[in-house]
Structure formats: structure tokens, C-alpha cells
Amino acid sequence: METHRAHCLILPYPVQGHINPMLQFAKRLQHEGVKVTFATTKFLFETVGEVSASISVETISDGYDEGANGIAMEIYFPRFQKVGSETLTELVLKLQDSGRPVDCIIYDAFLPWCLDVAKDLGVRAGVFFTQSCAVNNIYNHVHKGLLKLPLEESGVDIPGLPPLLASDLPSFVSNPGLYPASTQMFVHDQIENFEEADWIFFNTFYGLEEEVIHWMAKILPVKTIGPTIPSMYLEKRLEDDKQYGLNLFKPMTNACMSWLNERSINSVVYVSFGSLAKLEVKQMEELAWGLRASSYHFLWVVRESESKKLPKDFVKETFGKGLIISWGPQLDVLAHKSIGCFITHCGWNSTLEALSLGVPMIAMPQWTDQSTNAKFVNDIWKMGIKAQPDENGIVRRDVIGQCISIVMEGEIGQEIRKNAKKWKDLARQALEEGGSSDENTKDFVSKLIQS
Structure with a gap:
């Protein structure tokens, strides 16, 4: 017994x-x-x-x-x-x-x-x-x-x-x-x-x-x-x-990881707004053109229910520079050496995952607790920056481009990456x-x- x-x-x-x-x-x-x-x-x-x-x-x-x-x-x-x-x-x-x-x-x-x-x-x-x-x-x-x-x-x-x-x-x-x-x-x-x-x-x-x-x-x-x-x-x-x-959405793991394997270290901007957030059409357009104008590759998770909001021909016009998938294996993506930063809604799960894997963040909070999480990412943990919206609540393409440059390059970017590594080590130590x-x-x- x-x-x-x-x-x-x-x-x-x-x-x-x-x-x-x-x-x-x-x-x-x-x-x-x-x-x-x-x-x-x-x-x-x-x-x-x-x-x-x-x-x-x-x-x-x-x-x-x-x-x-x-x-x-x-x-x-x-x-x-x-x-x-x-x-x-x-x-x-x-x-x-x-x-x-x-x-x-x-x-x-x-x-x-x-x-x-x-x-x-x-x-x-x-x-x-x-x-x-x-x-x-x-x-x-x-x-x-x-x-x-x-x-x-x-x-x-x-x-x-x-x-x-x-x-x-x-x-x-x-x-x-x-x-x-x-x-x-x-x-x-x-x-x-x-x-x-x-x-x-x-x-x-x-x-x-x-x-x-x-x-x-x-x-x-x-x-x-x-x-x-x-x-x-x-x-x-x-x-x-x-x-x-558990995955309620089917991740496009093979296509996603194969594409990342062909990219160089810290050369990719990963973009995902989780399983629930819904961006306005105008915000999707600004984000799309901000990613296209940047000098970095991008991997963007756009759920099938959101895909119709993408600008016409955007996928075709950015072929090679970017990969758009309906869902991805986020932990594998964040742990991949090619990822340089994460544009995120700052849901708590995504925030903890990026923090635990040492990935700098660009915060674009949408609602619920995400603004508070973004505040901590930007001001307290200092492992990312918040993309500031305009008076209409839209983060414009030039702001997105500036944020990518700040996090991926220069002294501020170096400091953010150093802090990201510190939090990664502390997260592991908390369990190890x-x-x-x-x-x-x-x-x-x-x-x-x-x-």
C-alpha cells in the first residue's frame, strides 16, 4: 500500500x-x-x-x-x-x-x-x-x-x-x-x-x-x-x-527555428503581443512600417485573427528581412542567440520569460497590468525601454525605429543588455x-x- x-x-x-x-x-x-x-x-x-x-x-x-x-x-x-x-x-x-x-x-x-x-x-x-x-x-x-x-x-x-x-x-x-x-x-x-x-x-x-x-x-x-x-x-x-x-495555438516551430538559425547573433527583433491583445489597425500599420524601416531582421507573431490588419502586400515586400508566423515557441525564440530584443505588450508571463532568459525589451503595453510591468522594465529593472505613444495612444513608426536603435546599439543598449544578463542570473539563482x-x-x- x-x-x-x-x-x-x-x-x-x-x-x-x-x-x-x-x-x-x-x-x-x-x-x-x-x-x-x-x-x-x-x-x-x-x-x-x-x-x-x-x-x-x-x-x-x-x-x-x-x-x-x-x-x-x-x-x-x-x-x-x-x-x-x-x-x-x-x-x-x-x-x-x-x-x-x-x-x-x-x-x-x-x-x-x-x-x-x-x-x-x-x-x-x-x-x-x-x-x-x-x-x-x-x-x-x-x-x-x-x-x-x-x-x-x-x-x-x-x-x-x-x-x-x-x-x-x-x-x-x-x-x-x-x-x-x-x-x-x-x-x-x-x-x-x-x-x-x-x-x-x-x-x-x-x-x-x-x-x-x-x-x-x-x-x-x-x-x-x-x-x-x-x-x-x-x-x-x-x-x-x-x-x-499546453499550447492552445499551434506553434510554427520548424519554420521559425530554421529561419532564426540562419540569422547572426543579436540581429533579430522579436515581436509578440501574446494570446489575447488586439492591436488597432493603425497601430499594426505603424509597427509594420517601423519594423520594415529598421536595419534589423524581425520575427513577428501575428495571430490568424489579427492578420487581416497587416498592410497590404507587407509580407511579400518584407520577404527575407522578416518572418511573420501565426504562433511560435516563445521560450525557444527568446533563448535563441539571434534575438537582440523583444517588442512586447508586457503581459506578466512574457515579461518574466524575457527577464529569465536575459532578453532586452521594448515595452508597448496595451491594457490590464501591462503598464505597471512596463514601468518596472523601464525604470526599476532597467532592462528595456517603453515606446511612448502619441496623444491618440498610437506608437508611431519613427518611435519604434528609435527604440530598436537604442536597445540594439550604443551605450544605453549596452547597459540594458548588462542589466538583462543580471536578471537572467538572478532568476536562475532563485531556483538553483x-x-x-x-x-x-x-x-x-x-x-x-x-x-
């Missing part, structure tokens, strides 16, 4: 940018001796099939087993809460009846009702945030009424954070009226009861956000467990862990040499097993 091991049920919000960090954490917990069950929605599981070869997977329902595409957030979330609570409870009881009782539920902060399920079942719970500590500290201050909306001042001071302009804040804080449903979800719902969780996990590492983590850890059970990048790109402790394990991230994971595991 198998000796009882601590058993964690891990439940992410069912989009790629939330699943992959939690799946990586699941792999690391399993490596430390914890039994892991990864739960996802029936629709997502049937869509992608196997989530990970090494992790046990079960399903719950979000109430939309045929897919929720096009369903408004204000309709989707209440339905997910009702049906998800019922089916998550059924899953935990099923595992218990089969001799695999759950000791802890680690749930995505977007699913705060999981804490109520855990309490009802007498199971401990940890909330997992896929945003930075800095961003969650901002949301917490707004939720508690310590930062009033709409903002009355052009700048704000929040404990643990550098002085911030309104434009540096997440869009749900700087412009709450633009996205009322999203503002409610991000700023209030996910923060509502997070202090009641047994553990609060952040996909970051201590050296990266030292001041704000130190401030939050005084009052909350904070654990930094990142960067949740596949192990073979960092400390190489988990053998064969080179992929996240007993840094705070690895210690926090081990500490959590030991407490779980002892209980």
Missing part, C-alpha cells in the same frame, strides 16, 4: 496565460514529492487532450461544456461560480472516496469561490496570482478604499512601490469606467477574500520585487514561487522539462542556489506533509 503523500488539487482559470504558470508550479511540487491533481474545464480538456504527460488531470465544469466563446464576462463568471463550485466539490469527494484525499486546493485568484469550497470541505487552500506582487498591491489598495477611484491626482504613492503616475497603473485603475466588468473582477472579486487563504502564491521571485514582497509578507502569508519557467531554461533540475505542456523562490516551495511542501 502506498504511503500517504500530501495531495494538492490545482485549478487554474482556463486560458493559456493562467494554465501554464500553474502547470509549472504543479511540476515543481510533484518533483518535491507532493501528489498533484491538475483540474481543468471539460471543454478545455476535450479541446487540447493531454495537458501534461507527467501530471494527473481531472475535469470540472464551468457551465459551458461546449465552449464559452463570445459569452460576456458578467455572464460567464457567475455561471462558472455556480457550476464550478458544485463540480469541484464532486471532484474532491470523488478523490476522497477513491483513496486519494485532497490536502490542499491551490486555485487561481480569478476563481475566489474555490476558497469557500475548500472551507466547506475542511481542506486548506492557497490562492495563486498570475500577476506581479506590485500589481496585486495596487489592486488591494483600491479594494480597501486606500486608493480612491476615479483618481484625483496624477501620481500615487503606495507602500512598497516606487512613485507611480496614473499612466503607470493597471488600466482597470487608471480608467475604471472603460471596462466595468473587468474592473470588478480584477480589482475587487479576486482580492475580496484572498487574505483568508492559508497561502498566497506569487509567480515572481524575491530579488525581483524585494521591497513590495517584504512589505506584503509582514501582514500576509506570501510565498514567491517563480519564475514558473520550464526548468531546462533555468536551473535544469527537472529533466526534460522544456515545455509548459536555494534562493527565496525555491525555499518558499520547499517550505510549503514540508508544512503540507507535516500536517
Whole structure:
């Protein structure tokens, strides 16, 4: 009979940018001796099939087993809460009846009702945030009424954070009226009861956000467990862990890597705005002509749903200089010697990946937490620059060209590359040499097993 091991049920919000960090954490917990069950929605599981070869997977329902595409957030979330609570409870009881009782539920902060399920079942719970500590500290201050909306001042001071302009804040804080449903979800719902969780996990590492983590850890059970990048790109402790394990888009890996292999060191500008961001047609045009006018090759990820926004004949006219793909293996791309910089929306996953692999960034934030991440990239970590938009919110082609030149050339570029290497080394050390991230994971595991 198998000796009882601590058993964690891990439940992410069912989009790629939330699943992959939690799946990586699941792999690391399993490596430390914890039994892991990864739960996802029936629709997502049937869509992608196997989530990970090494992790046990079960399903719950979000109430939309045929897919929720096009369903408004204000309709989707209440339905997910009702049906998800019922089916998550059924899953935990099923595992218990089969001799695999759950000791802890680690749930995505977007699913705060999981804490109520855990309490009802007498199971401990940890909330997992896929945003930075800095961003969650901002949301917490707004939720508690310590930062009033709409903002009355052009700048704000929040404990643990550098002085911030309104434009540096997440869009749900700087412009709450633009996205009322999203503002409610991000700023209030996910923060509502997070202090009641047994553990609060952040996909970051201590050296990266030292001041704000130190401030939050005084009052909350904070654990930094990142960067949740596949192990073979960092400390190489988990053998064969080179992929996240899930891709909702099919990467054009062979075409992409073959093309990069033919380019010289630091000669390519990599451009990607993630799996969700949608650029305006005018912004796509300005970016296209800025890339064409630069003296560097470019690799640009343009999702199929966005491709119609490209200027007419742009692909044909830039053949040889650039490669446009519908999706790519981002970690392999960022780790490639030909990549000189990364034009990014500064989503937290992309930011952490570039930082962990030492790639300088040109920040073009679009919405949500991306402006805050861009502020840190530019002013705090100093491993990139922010491309400034005009009065209409468009980053013009000449600005894009100037940013590429600054990052790829000259003294400022050298300093940025030096800082990028420093953060790459610190990210690896956080997992390799007993840094705070690895210690926090081990500490959590030991407490779980002892209980």
C-alpha cells in the first residue's frame, strides 16, 4: 500500500496565460514529492487532450461544456461560480472516496469561490496570482478604499512601490469606467477574500520585487514561487522539462527555428503581443512600417485573427528581412542567440520569460497590468525601454525605429543588455542556489506533509 503523500488539487482559470504558470508550479511540487491533481474545464480538456504527460488531470465544469466563446464576462463568471463550485466539490469527494484525499486546493485568484469550497470541505487552500506582487498591491489598495477611484491626482504613492503616475497603473485603475466588468473582477472579486487563504502564491521571485514582497509578507502569508519557467531554461533540475505542456495555438516551430538559425547573433527583433491583445489597425500599420524601416531582421507573431490588419502586400515586400508566423515557441525564440530584443505588450508571463532568459525589451503595453510591468522594465529593472505613444495612444513608426536603435546599439543598449544578463542570473539563482523562490516551495511542501 502506498504511503500517504500530501495531495494538492490545482485549478487554474482556463486560458493559456493562467494554465501554464500553474502547470509549472504543479511540476515543481510533484518533483518535491507532493501528489498533484491538475483540474481543468471539460471543454478545455476535450479541446487540447493531454495537458501534461507527467501530471494527473481531472475535469470540472464551468457551465459551458461546449465552449464559452463570445459569452460576456458578467455572464460567464457567475455561471462558472455556480457550476464550478458544485463540480469541484464532486471532484474532491470523488478523490476522497477513491483513496486519494485532497490536502490542499491551490486555485487561481480569478476563481475566489474555490476558497469557500475548500472551507466547506475542511481542506486548506492557497490562492495563486498570475500577476506581479506590485500589481496585486495596487489592486488591494483600491479594494480597501486606500486608493480612491476615479483618481484625483496624477501620481500615487503606495507602500512598497516606487512613485507611480496614473499612466503607470493597471488600466482597470487608471480608467475604471472603460471596462466595468473587468474592473470588478480584477480589482475587487479576486482580492475580496484572498487574505483568508492559508497561502498566497506569487509567480515572481524575491530579488525581483524585494521591497513590495517584504512589505506584503509582514501582514500576509506570501510565498514567491517563480519564475514558473520550464526548468531546462533555468536551473535544469527537472529533466526534460522544456515545455509548459499546453499550447492552445499551434506553434510554427520548424519554420521559425530554421529561419532564426540562419540569422547572426543579436540581429533579430522579436515581436509578440501574446494570446489575447488586439492591436488597432493603425497601430499594426505603424509597427509594420517601423519594423520594415529598421536595419534589423524581425520575427513577428501575428495571430490568424489579427492578420487581416497587416498592410497590404507587407509580407511579400518584407520577404527575407522578416518572418511573420501565426504562433511560435516563445521560450525557444527568446533563448535563441539571434534575438537582440523583444517588442512586447508586457503581459506578466512574457515579461518574466524575457527577464529569465536575459532578453532586452521594448515595452508597448496595451491594457490590464501591462503598464505597471512596463514601468518596472523601464525604470526599476532597467532592462528595456517603453515606446511612448502619441496623444491618440498610437506608437508611431519613427518611435519604434528609435527604440530598436537604442536597445540594439550604443551605450544605453549596452547597459540594458548588462542589466538583462543580471536578471537572467538572478532568476536562475532563485531556483538553483536555494534562493527565496525555491525555499518558499520547499517550505510549503514540508508544512503540507507535516500536517
